[in-house]
Amino acid sequence: MNNILIIGAGLCGSLLALRMAQRGYQVTLVEKRPDLRKTTQDAGRSINLALSDRGLRGLRLAGVEEEAKKLCIPMNGRMIHDKAGNTFLSPYSGRNDEYINSISRPGLNMLLLDEAEKMTNVKIIFNQACEEVDLENASATFRDFNSKEETKITADVILATDGAGSVVRKNMFESRKFLFSFSQQWLSHGYKELEIPALPTAEKTSKNDGYRTYKNSLHIWPRGEDMLIALPNLDGSFTVTLFLPYENSDYCFANLTTPEMVNEYFNKEFPDVVEMIPNLSEEFFNNPTGPLGTVKCSPWNSFGKVLLLGDAAHAIVPFYGQGMNASFEDVVVFDEVLEKFNSDEKISWNTIFKEYEAVRKKDTDAIADLAVDNFHEMKEHTAMEIFQRKRKLETAFEAEFPQDYYSKYSLVTFKESITYSEAMKRGRAQDKAILNLLDDGKITEEMSLKEKLELVKKETETILHNDEVAFG
């Protein structure tokens, strides 16, 4: 039982192929698109991503962490931009060694493909779009992009990492052979990518290293209903993403239909950005508008023959910067399950797949929910006074008592030793404790930071206990 067919050679599929090959399986990795190492990239597709501890752990498992780090730009916090162009930095953690990284999606994908290809037991095939999967027999039909010819590939099992729009998942949904729970939830907002180009060489300043604004942060322009963010690239540019309602708002994709409207909107809401994007309205109309969706489903496997992983199993919105990290952590958890059963030849793939979902599903559900929460927090709360007081207090806790306190953000992003679901449970209880203690005036200026921390911890435990009694 050693032939593994992996469908989809994106970030998750290529890391998984590498790791499964390292474990000794015979791997065939099939990708719909051309080899991205030999083509130019589309504009307007998400070209950088946030890489943090959970993702790094996956790369470390496969021995490619150090290579990947060469592609990283550390981001130490959120740089908040107000309407007047003032900025202030909100650190991601009070601990100096905790930060997230901006990394190029194609750059990392190429690295992983290169590493997978070095393995003699990995075969990578491009330009083959999966058309249909035989869910009971682990075979799949592909159509060649150029010749249009159909090929059928059969394996012992199929691991499907074909992304948020997974064809394999669609086959499971449409199959009437088992009950498939499925959910797709769209936000009322869409997104559009723009670019802040690098400074021309002549204008480079030593201060900004060729970047038009501060390099080592994730920039946010929170505006209540809408929001702009920007992440740095190695070449001095930033990839900017606008999150905007589709409709029913003064400014929305439905009514930003002319260059005048786009310029009016940006001049009013993001005046400091206008100076940094030379061809604003042109980019706006050239680049596509994408939807923001969450997908959950269960079971992830069919008949012990086909397993969904990564975005195919759990697509999430980008607001926690955890999409890629969750997919890489899938590879880690799947590897742990394989390791656990390694010595036992009698264990079926069905058992392995079920165990994997039993261990993992609650965590991918949690990060999906946290990401939607953070959408609201980023566009609304970052500008609200009580949330700023909370953030300030938590940053102080983390700086002064680095071993004793982790904010929800830190638990999710930096504390890979606990699961997403534990991070969510504890993080939400802490948030509730602090917000209520602040609201009730129970945290006073006279108290020492240590006393404040003890109070928050005590209140957090009470909240967790009371929830446990009521909801089990």
Added chain:
Amino acid sequence: MNNILIIGAGLCGSLLALRMAQRGYQVTLVEKRPDLRKTTQDAGRSINLALSDRGLRGLRLAGVEEEAKKLCIPMNGRMIHDKAGNTFLSPYSGRNDEYINSISRPGLNMLLLDEAEKMTNVKIIFNQACEEVDLENASATFRDFNSKEETKITADVILATDGAGSVVRKNMFESRKFLFSFSQQWLSHGYKELEIPALPTAEKTSKNDGYRTYKNSLHIWPRGEDMLIALPNLDGSFTVTLFLPYENSDYCFANLTTPEMVNEYFNKEFPDVVEMIPNLSEEFFNNPTGPLGTVKCSPWNSFGKVLLLGDAAHAIVPFYGQGMNASFEDVVVFDEVLEKFNSDEKISWNTIFKEYEAVRKKDTDAIADLAVDNFHEMKEHTAMEIFQRKRKLETAFEAEFPQDYYSKYSLVTFKESITYSEAMKRGRAQDKAILNLLDDGKITEEMSLKEKLELVKKETETILHNDEVAFG
């Protein structure tokens, strides 16, 4: 804009047709199945349902409440059966005038069809299965069951009440013209209906009025993972429903494959039922096993031309006895929206449909979640000591202070003046308050009932306030 096409003449569709006709619209009501007034019923389909205040309000709106009540059998509480055959009654409310009703689904459906048919502006067509809907132009294609011929019907708007497996909703899901959020969640349990027949005439006792067990209650045999319930019918029989895991359990549908296994299982878990069902294993194998699913979706309307209502918009599991009630309440809420805009000719159906969803969706989401919660409560909690103490306390509150206290169950079931979402929010806070006060030993024997009530109310307000501060 007066031609309304209603697809699906089940409970919701027939009440909606009646009400829309009363409002003066020209209504065409199309049903896939034959006229149930002229055919015999399938065995093994849900043949009785719980009708309570929200449903009665819908029937009252259309002037058919009194007729419907003639079909009702009041159920005053849950009659819990333990393994030894002992029973105890857990009242639904401490107020004597609050009870739910067992009513025949086909009986009520026939009544509504009769009433709708009396209206000169209603045309009912049977045996026409909806095949496809033009979501932008309010037309639908039907296939005749007998002739197999296709017909196309065009209207000003389509109201789709074609149930949990809605073809119209499927058309919305598969349409790529708008973002459609959709969720289907299956429980790990399936259900199977059985029948406790009426006593033969010769054996009728005055005590039980021809019924083999107590008539005026909803019977429950809670067994942790599995559960049996029974509701009375007018003819002296009970419709029994078994809820059992599909697999991975000592007793589950996957392994109850022989008469011996079925009899062993029932004799062990439900010995008092075995005596009441003469042809147990025969019925077990003749009747189908059905899945238990929750469906949510949004938007409910497409292009202001087609609107989903009832189970088509929000299918729920049966454990709160609110499926039909929620669908009838849909008709009430939709009627209120029509009433609100009645004087304004300029209001489009699009505006009406959006307003209806804006008002209603949070409530159908709430009852869907409450119904899943109640699944766990019924099979597990009804047998747990702390939940029994809570229930006893709440029944005492309701009996002693009928104006001052409503349990979650009462808020959902009897208090139709507040919405499902308000009932959920307050009901959950009350449950949490009582369970924690009991767990902490803060409700003591020395306290008067009035003092206990005040404490519960105070704690409930604190919980609601703290949630509000933390989650808005």
